[in-house]
Amino acid sequence: MDTHSLQAFLAVAETGSFSKAAENLFLTQSAVSKRVAQLEDQINSRLFDRIGRTVSMTEAGNALLPRARDILLRLDDAKRVIGNLTAGEIRGSLSLAASHHISLHRLPPLLKQFSEECPKVELDLQFAESEVAYEGVLKGDLELALITLSPEPDPSIHSEIVWDDLLHYVVAEDHPLAEFNEIDLKQLTDFNAILPGSNTFTRSLVELLFQQHQLELNVTMSTNYLDTIRMMVSIGLGWSLLPESLVDKGLKVLNVVDSEPVHRNLGIIFHRDRTLSNAATHLVEMLRSER
Known part of the structure; x- marks a missing residue:
């Protein structure tokens, strides 16, 4: 069982495709297929089912996957130690x-x-x-x-x-919420929110805060680029929570009285x-x- 065969196996497992694995490894598709076939011969088990263009792992493939990662990780570790x-x-x-x-x-x-x-x-x-x-x-x-x-x-x-990143509730200076000296979280839910995607760590922090107050966010737009969010907020498309480093003169920081400070690490x-x-x-x- 050599490292080249394990790397080919991992590449196919992670991409679900022999052709994509070949691109990632800078090899031909036939070379990747040959390396996987050699590995299958060595362990006497089929690792992938190939039905048309669909590639799926077998039970043996799923069993080998974490062990293959561990083998390659430990080999890299040995090289670094030396x-x-x-x-x-x-x-x-x-x-x-x-x-x-x-x-x-x-x-x-x-x-x-x-x-x-x-x-x-x-x-x-x-x-x-x-x-x-x-x-x-x-x-x-x-x-x-x-x-x-x-x-x-x-x-x-x-x-x-x-770094401790303090997040501020912000809106454009001409947004309806900018008129208030104090607001609460419930008022925020009446307006469009612009936040990172639902699968992000930052979004999880915000969702948890509103869930603790039994409130539902009204997220109408999302992107994982905070600079893009800042731009969309600055033109009045909604409110957001942004790091202090992104709060400039075009934004109004809201005083949300029932929210504890929001930090992300x-x-x-x-x-x-x-x-x-x-x-x-x-x-x-x-x-x-x-x-």
């Missing part, structure tokens, strides 16, 4: 993902400092939604991620708060079973000094 023995030298590659908001408003000075202090590190930086980056770390595809932290992280995920995550490279360890130490 690589870290080189007198603590900081070099090699670092796979990192950051949410769009953190990338724009928190990361630039840190990246500049990191690149100056660690010039031999090849940074593989991805910009992704927090939930996507979270899954990448959980699966072992990413070494680190800087995201909005999950309220209920998987036991395998180590998370640390780096921004921070770093990595897999508990993964030995961090020297490069990742250095970045984590830099982030800890930000607190």
Whole structure:
């Protein structure tokens, strides 16, 4: 059982397609099929059912999937442990993902400092939604991620708060709610809300708050890009909760008297079973000094 066959198996399992797996691995489709077939011969079990263009995992495939991820994760871990023995030298590659908001408003000075202090590190930086980056770390595809932290992280995920993000209720200056010196949450439900998507950690925080007051949100538009939400609020399309860094002179901050302050935690995550490279360890130490 070799790593190339396991990587091909994982790619097909995660994409549900031999052709997409081939694209992701920069291989031909026949090469991916051959590697999966070799693995099936080695374990004497069919891993996928191929019916027309539909690819689905068999019972054996579902049983192998978490173990294949674990094998590859431990192999990567062994490489990092050995690589870290080189007198603590900081070099090699670092796979990192950051949410769009953190990338724009928190990361630039840190990246500049990191690149100056660690010039031999090849940074593989991805910009992704927090939930996507979270899954990448959980699966072992990413070494680190800087995201909005999950309220209920998987036991395998180590998370640390780096920044406390205070969220403000905001509307455009000519919005009907802007006329009030004080409002309550019930009044907000009478107007359109513009919030991140329902599958996001930030949206979960807001929904929980309103559920605790037995109120139902009136969400008419959603996008996971907070800068886009700010734009839509500024032209009067609805109200939202936005970080302090996005509240500019075109917005009115509402005084919602029956709402406790709304905070979301921004921070770093990595897999508990993964030995961090020297490069990742250095970045984590830099982030800890930000607190």
